[in-house]
Amino acid sequence: MDGEELTEQETALYDRQIRVWGVDAQRRLSKSHVLVSGLNGTAVEFCKNIILAGVGSLTLNDDRLVSDELLSANFLVDQNISSEKPLAELCCDSLKDFNPMVRVLVQKGDLSSFGVDFFEKFDAVVVSCCSLKAKKLINEKCRKSSKRVAFYAVDCRDSCGEIFVDLQDYIYSKKKVDEMEECRLQYPSFEEAIAVPWKSLPRRLSKLYFAMRVIEIFESQNGRNPGQTSAADLPVVLNLRKELCETQSLSESQVPDTLVERLLAGTREFPPVCAIIGGILGQEVIKAISGKGDPLKNFFYFDAMDGKGVIEDLSPENK
Amino acid sequence: MVTDEQLSAIKGAKVLMVGAGGIGCELLKTLALSGFQDIHIIDMDTIEVSNLNRQFLFRQSHVGQSKAKVARDAILKVRPNINITPYHANVKDPDFNVDFFKEFSVVLNGLDNLDARRHVNRLCLAAGVPLVESGTTGFLGQVTVHVKGKTECYECQPKPAPKTYPVCTITSTPSKFVHCIVWAKDLLFAKLFGDKNQENDLNVRSTDSSGSSEHVEDVFEWKKDEDIEAYGKRVYDHVFGYNIEVALSNEDSWKNRNKPRPIYIKDVALTEVTQQNGDPDKTSVSGDPLSVSAMTILGLKNPQDVWGLAENSKVFLEALKLFFLKRAKEIGNLSFDKDDQLAVEFVTAAANIRAASFGIPLHSLFEAKGIAGNIVHAVATTNAIIAGLIVIEAIKVLQNNEKNYRMTYCLEHPARKMLLMPVEPFEPNKSCYVCSETPLWLEINTKRSKLRDLVEKIVKAKLGMNLPLIMHGSALLYEVGDDLEEDMVANYTANLEKVLAELPSPVTGGTILTVEDLQQELTCNINIKHREEFDEEKEPDGMVLSGWTQPVVSKNGDMSKENGASTSNTSQAVSVEAEEDDDIEMLPAVGAPAGKKRKLSEDSNFAGSDLPSVVDDSEAIAMLDENGERKKKRVQ
Ligand SMILES: [Zn+2]
Numbered sequence: 005m006d007g008e009e010l011t012e013q014e015t016a017l018y019d020r021q022i023r024v025w026g027v028d029a030q031r032r033l034s035k036s037h038v039l040v041s042g043l044n045g046t047a048v049e050f051c052k053n054i055i056l057a058g059v060g061s062l063t064l065n066d067d068r069l070v071s072d073e074l075l076s077a078n079f080l081v082d083q084n085i086s087s088e089k090p091l092a093e094l095c096c097d098s099l100k101d102f103n104p105m106v107r108v109l110v111q112k113g114d115l116s117s118f119g120v121d122f123f124e125k126f127d128a129v130v131v132s133c134c135s136l137k138a139k140k141l142i143n144e145k146c147r148k149s150s151k152r153v154a155f156y157a158v159d160c161r162d163s164c165g166e167i168f169v170d171l172q173d174y175i176y177s178k179k180k181v182d183e184m185e186e187c188r189l190q191y192p193s194f195e196e197a198i199a200v201p202w203k204s205l206p207r208r209l210s211k212l213y214f215a216m217r218v219i220e221i222f223e224s225q226n227g228r229n230p231g232q233t234s235a236a237d238l239p240v241v242l243n244l245r246k247e248l249c250e251t252q253s254l255s256e257s258q259v260p261d262t263l264v265e266r267l268l269a270g271t272r273e274f275p276p277v278c279a280i281i282g283g284i285l286g287q288e289v290i291k292a293i294s295g296k297g298d299p300l301k302n303f304f305y306f307d308a309m310d311g312k313g314v315i316e317d318l319s320p321e322n323k
Numbered sequence: 324m325v326t327d328e329q330l331s332a333i334k335g336a337k338v339l340m341v342g343a344g345g346i347g348c349e350l351l352k353t354l355a356l357s358g359f360q361d362i363h364i365i366d367m368d369t370i371e372v373s374n375l376n377r378q379f380l381f382r383q384s385h386v387g388q389s390k391a392k393v394a395r396d397a398i399l400k401v402r403p404n405i406n407i408t409p410y411h412a413n414v415k416d417p418d419f420n421v422d423f424f425k426e427f428s429v430v431l432n433g434l435d436n437l438d439a440r441r442h443v444n445r446l447c448l449a450a451g452v453p454l455v456e457s458g459t460t461g462f463l464g465q466v467t468v469h470v471k472g473k474t475e476c477y478e479c480q481p482k483p484a485p486k487t488y489p490v491c492t493i494t495s496t497p498s499k500f501v502h503c504i505v506w507a508k509d510l511l512f513a514k515l516f517g518d519k520n521q522e523n524d525l526n527v528r529s530t531d532s533s534g535s536s537e538h539v540e541d542v543f544e545w546k547k548d549e550d551i552e553a554y555g556k557r558v559y560d561h562v563f564g565y566n567i568e569v570a571l572s573n574e575d576s577w578k579n580r581n582k583p584r585p586i587y588i589k590d591v592a593l594t595e596v597t598q599q600n601g602d603p604d605k606t607s608v609s610g611d612p613l614s615v616s617a618m619t620i621l622g623l624k625n626p627q628d629v630w631g632l633a634e635n636s637k638v639f640l641e642a643l644k645l646f647f648l649k650r651a652k653e654i655g656n657l658s659f660d661k662d663d664q665l666a667v668e669f670v671t672a673a674a675n676i677r678a679a680s681f682g683i684p685l686h687s688l689f690e691a692k693g694i695a696g697n698i699v700h701a702v703a704t705t706n707a708i709i710a711g712l713i714v715i716e717a718i719k720v721l722q723n724n725e726k727n728y729r730m731t732y733c734l735e736h737p738a739r740k741m742l743l744m745p746v747e748p749f750e751p752n753k754s755c756y757v758c759s760e761t762p763l764w765l766e767i768n769t770k771r772s773k774l775r776d777l778v779e780k781i782v783k784a785k786l787g788m789n790l791p792l793i794m795h796g797s798a799l800l801y802e803v804g805d806d807l808e809e810d811m812v813a814n815y816t817a818n819l820e821k822v823l824a825e826l827p828s829p830v831t832g833g834t835i836l837t838v839e840d841l842q843q844e845l846t847c848n849i850n851i852k853h854r855e856e857f858d859e860e861k862e863p864d865g866m867v868l869s870g871w872t873q874p875v876v877s878k879n880g881d882m883s884k885e886n887g888a889s890t891s892n893t894s895q896a897v898s899v900e901a902e903e904d905d906d907i908e909m910l911p912a913v914g915a916p917a918g919k920k921r922k923l924s925e926d927s928n929f930a931g932s933d934l935p936s937v938v939d940d941s942e943a944i945a946m947l948d949e950n951g952e953r954k955k956k957r958v959q
Contacts, residue, residue: 009625015689019373023693023700024461027627045356049707056376056703079352082401102379274325275356279349279711283704284742287462290704298736306743308715311729313743 010034014105018058029294033058034105036293037125041065041115041142042132043091045077045273046160049282050130050289051099052079057290061107062099063126064092065115077273116141124149128289130156133230136220143170143194154292157194158285159216161231162270163308165281166216168194169288169300176295190319191302197318202252210305210314214259215267218245235269280306284313325358332721333358336428339452340364341414341443343390345701346433346457348380349710351394354431355402357714362405363427366391367413371662377703415442424450429720431713432456435699441757444469444477448758453720457709461700464709464733468716468748471758473725479752494524495570496580497681500674504694507673508659511562512666514543516646516657525562551647555640556588563587563676583681591636615649617641617668618688626688630672632679639672661696670695708733708743763847766854767823767866769831774801775819780864781849782838794837798828823851 010030015022022030036059040047043066055062067090068074074091075083080098087094092110099108115131116138123129123145131142139157146153147170155170170191177184198217205213222241223230233241241264249256284304291297303316325333338359340347343366354362368390370381380397381390391409398407412418414434424430424446432454434440440456447454447469454469456477469476492498493506510525542561545554567585570576617638623630630638642665646654650665659666671691678685692698712731719727729745738744751758765781774793778801782791793801801815823830830836832853839846849868857865 009627012624015626016372018376019689020698020701021376021703022689023698024702052379053704053707056379058376077356079356079398079401082403084403101382103375104383272325275353276711276714278356279353279707279714280743283706283708283711286704286707287702300737300742304742311712311715311731311743311745312741313733315737315740315742 014058017103017105021057025290025294025296029290029296030058032294033060033290035060036127037061037063038128038130038289038293039063039065039111039123039126040130040132042134043078043095044074044133044160045275045278046158046165046282046285047130047132048078048080048095049278050132050158050285051095052102053282053286054289055099055102055106055108057286058103059106059293061109063109063111064096064099065111065113066090066092066095067112070094073272077275077278118145120145120148123153124151126153127293128154128156130158130285130289132158134159135230136224139168140193140195146170147172147193154289155194156285156289158281159230160273160277160281161216161219161267163274163277164212164267165277165304165306166212167281167285167288167300167304168197169292169302169304170194170197171292171299171301174292174299176291176297176299178298187298189299189301190321192319196320197302200318200320202249202254202258205318206316209318210303210316211258211260211263212305212307213303213316213318214254215263218248218259218264219267221248231271233268233271235265237268238265241268274308277306277308280313328722329718330358333718334360336717336721337361337426338363338717339424339427339430340433341430341439342366342433342435343394343409344368344374344433344435345377345703345706346459346709346713347390348378348394349703349707350431350433350713351380351398351407353710353714354717355398355405355407357718360405363408363410364391364394365410365412365414365419366394367411377701377706379703414439419446421446421449424452427452429717430454431717433710433713434458440477445757447471448476455713455716455720457713459701459705459709459733461702462705462733462735464705465731466709466712466716467730468720468728470720470725470728472751474728474748475751476755476758478757479749479755490524495573496576497677497683498580500678500683500686500691501694503674503677503681503683504670504691506677507670508695511673512657512659512670515558515643516654516666519655545647551644552640554647555643558643559588559636559639559676562673563680567680581682584679586632586676586680588636588640592633593637615645615665617645617665617672620645626692629685629687630675631685632676635672635675635679635685638668639676642669642672659695661692661698667692667695705733712743763849764852764869765849765866766852766869768855768857769823769834769851769853771822772865773820773822774826776865777823778819780866781868785868792839794839795826795828795830795834800826800828800830800836 010018010027014030014034018030038054038059038061040051040062041064043051043064051062051064070081070085070087070089070091072083075081075085078095081094085094090110090112092112096108096110123142129142129146131139134142134157143155143157146155152172152174154172157168159166170193171189172191174189174191176187176189178187179185202214218241219233220230222228222237222244223233225244226240238261242261245256245259245264248254249259284300284306288300288304291299300315301317301319303318304313305316306313336359338354338361340350340354340362341364343351343364347364347366351362351364366389369387370378370385370390370393372383372386374390375381375383378390380394385393389409389411391411395407395409399405410419415438427450430443430447430452432440432443434443444454444456448471451471453471454477456467456469458465467477468474488502488505492502493510497503497506510523513521514523514525542557545551564585564587567583571582571585618624618626620641621634621637623634623638645665646657646669650657657663657666659670661667667688671686671688674691674695675685677683686694712733716728716731728748730748732744732746734742734744753759765777767777778791778793782793790803791801792799792803800818802811803815807815818826830851832851834851836849836851837846838849854867857867
């Protein structure tokens, strides 16, 4: 394997996980750079996981000022703190201590205004509580980079979570009995994935997929920030659902009222779900960076109500 | 999201967490964020460097301190208004008795060994407190809910026994690297540095047994005026040369096997080892005896490297020398410890030299350490996910939301598209001796049946006890054990042949016998009912035990004997053990599904699809110990 050996310090610290994914993977991790935008509870869980795993650097982006609500599922900062510092800086101060071998940095500004050259610096870009428009835009910029930049979008509403993954053209190794086998996966972009006509999707697709899309469109049409919803929006959102289902020839029962209502009303994060989604996301980014193990393609759903964590493949060629 | 009822259940709950390790750190954080106000944590461990990659509440500066206390302080920094009570203690301490457990609304386990899990399970049952149990290894994990009378207890299903190897495989015919590790650790290391009075099978049996045993005593003794280097070489030649020659002389062993090659120190080109960057004056990084290192002296830096025979031989001799020169006081009392650098070096080198002799591929110190120390693979993400699932179940338990209790598996590869797979918990196993409350009744002819019949047909065959003790009131009728006085053994043997009613303390109708297996920590009472006649065809035992459910023998007739009756009529999800080659071994399902199968949670997504049990054909599941070392054996 190319590159320097792990130091004695790294070997001691990462002992238990090297036993899981091997030295080569650990070496790749330590040279990788990850960007996270939108530091809600799930993203913070992810940051913890990826710093413990030993990435080279983690860059945080979130200019919001702290509030009680914003910190409800954040274990890095005292919920009662009052500070003039933006959230990313407060999180950075705390995350730095988690692993002295990882550089933790802050990037100010609106990510969707940054050019391709900015995203090119990273191996993985994770956006959380991000608008539909920004998701598409950032995803496209990652795709235009000269090297592959893995893109992830994560959203948690009520006690449900969604992860979207775009690894573009992805080649990885997989252990088959005793030898390593090379595998290849083609991922669609977020825009391509959500453009797949609903009626051509598998019938047992998680209902969360549709509900998330409806609410995403609602937020974008009404100039809401992601997650800025309440139960009072239900009538308008149900109308939108009706319209969308008609155009897409999908039965409205695939997007149940109760589910939509839950997602609209449950704006306070549910910490167990943050831990679960942040954990799955962490594992996926580790897989993508290390090139080891089957990555999920291309959506993941968890709902604490039924307890299932389901992978859905929504690709244009997957009709 | 969280309803008002949920919130008030959370706020009013008093929670006991057992374990503040990998799962524990994640769990404490998620509990605190979720609004729990009164959390107690028991953990006897102190923080180690290898914990820091996942036990995120701990820092380098905390190494050596109590996990429970440091975890508490870390969480209070960000959530100062909750109550966290740490106990730096063993959960098996008598202070943590049934009354202590009764104070809690729910107990959450994040433990690393079977023994403590069983102990907590029994206390929870005795105290009537629900238990949420968990375990992880690598990317695999699971969460289960145990509520007395509602779901199975932790011990309703038999647990896989730790892996053991036949003695002769270890002493004479190793075929895998793990055999060499066991030899190096349990035999050679123990012989040289451990308790001299312990029995040890290090030497292969030769035809000339008396002669060789004489020889043996001399070899392992470091003679007063002997040069330490010469001593090391003498030990080397004996175990890797002479002993192999002795084994080779037993022609029969090698008819179907590759013959091993004796290795003598004179044949190994020790000069080949390049002494790069070696520092002979520097024997340890700090003054700590546990960091005395032969590798450091020899300039071997990377624990991932696989050393050749020459390097291993050098490490062997250097490590042996260092033990005698730097750690002489400990000799005679040492037992292998994975955190003892020199011990790991010695065992790695010895195992590799033996492997070379037997044509088995050599391994790095890193790999050897994992095998010798039974180190369980662990990552932060799985622990975080499992902790999230524990809290979700704990909230249901607090609300008595029985119909929604789930056991959840965290998988590495999706099964039916799922990475997180919930299944409905089982009902309690009626023949579980730990949680079953059904009294046992035995109809027997007390004037004809002998104590031997009762021991063989009931206590061993049905109750599945290995080392039973039988009492009538305070009178001991029968007992098995290594440490019994001779006259006691004679007494018990005589009792075996006696008819029940003629025992020194007569057993008749209305007698209550207490049967105990101290090894299994099981006690049951049997009510004796005298009966004259039995149907020879329907009741061939000549006795009938009731209040006990016959285990269903699986279709292939393969019923586990180890746990006797506790092999239940339930199909258990499979177990996984960390294997020697760092792979995860999937063990086959224990027992067989008989009628009841674990059902996937109801879901309209799957309505109409035929979903059988998830355990029959899909992913195997883990039940593992986070973070630490699986206990090699149960307490004897
Ligand atoms: Zn039980």
